[in-house]
Amino acid sequence: MAADIYKALADATRRAILDELQERDGQSLFELCTRLTMRHGLGSTRQAVSQHLDVLQEAGLVTVRREGRYKFHHLDTGPLREITARWPAPDQGES
Amino acid sequence: MIHLTVTSVFVDDQSKALDFYTGLLGFVPKNDIPLGGDDRWLTVVSPAAPDGVELLLEPSSHPAVGPYKAALVEDGIPAASFGVDDLAAEYERLTALGVRFVQPPTDMGPVIVATLDDTCGNLIQLAQHQG
Numbered sequence: 001m002a003a004d005i006y007k008a009l010a011d012a013t014r015r016a017i018l019d020e021l022q023e024r025d026g027q028s029l030f031e032l033c034t035r036l037t038m039r040h041g042l043g044s045t046r047q048a049v050s051q052h053l054d055v056l057q058e059a060g061l062v063t064v065r066r067e068g069r070y071k072f073h074h075l076d077t078g079p080l081r082e083i084t085a086r087w088p089a090p091d092q093g094e095s
Numbered sequence: 096m097i098h099l100t101v102t103s104v105f106v107d108d109q110s111k112a113l114d115f116y117t118g119l120l121g122f123v124p125k126n127d128i129p130l131g132g133d134d135r136w137l138t139v140v141s142p143a144a145p146d147g148v149e150l151l152l153e154p155s156s157h158p159a160v161g162p163y164k165a166a167l168v169e170d171g172i173p174a175a176s177f178g179v180d181d182l183a184a185e186y187e188r189l190t191a192l193g194v195r196f197v198q199p200p201t202d203m204g205p206v207i208v209a210t211l212d213d214t215c216g217n218l219i220q221l222a223q224h225q226g
Contacts, residue, residue: 028170038203070169
């Protein structure tokens with residue numbers, strides 16, 4: 001799983017998806033597509049965004065929650081601990 | 096010249112849809128004409144434009160409609176989009192009446208949008224144009 005984090009983050013559209021989920025967690029595919037188009041000028045197709053979400057899911061950064069007939073995407077920053085655990089930032093150094 | 100006169104959404108239950116679209120959203124009934132079986136030619140209009148575009152609340156009985164609607168709802172895609180003058184106020188009003196929003200008012204630049212569930216198998220977008 002750790003290897004997938006870096007691949008998942010190595011794309012501007014996927015980082016924008018994480019930014020938008022950080023602002024409002026639990027979005028439909030349509031809402032994410034709209035935000036990417038209107039706020040980031042990213043004219044990705046729905047299929048492309050769906051594939052980006054698959055990559056983020058494989059990395060554990062996005063989880064999908066089905067609620068009735070809806071499908072919502074949620075942010076999970078848990079896997080990012082791997083990064084600071086490996087290369088601690090100065091202000092969070094080991095005690 | 097060609098005119099836009101009728102647009103439609105497929106609704107699971109026409110009577111329930113009439114209640115939702117008139118009683119909650121605020122449209123007014125226009126035409127209600129019996130068709131075959133229990134189906135009706137059922138349209139509503141905006142009170143601001145009684146002779147304007149009619150919204151047809153169309154029966155969902157065709158077998159293709161169910162999978163079509165389910166796929167749209169799963170991905171959060173609205174079946175229709177309606178304009179409002181004050182989306183924040185509409186959101187407050189409808190939420191208080193128990194309407195479920197899957198997306199609260201969100202600023203998308205030229206437009207603020209929100210998405211609600213019409214309880215008849217569709218997501219509906221409300222849009223307020225800015226500027």
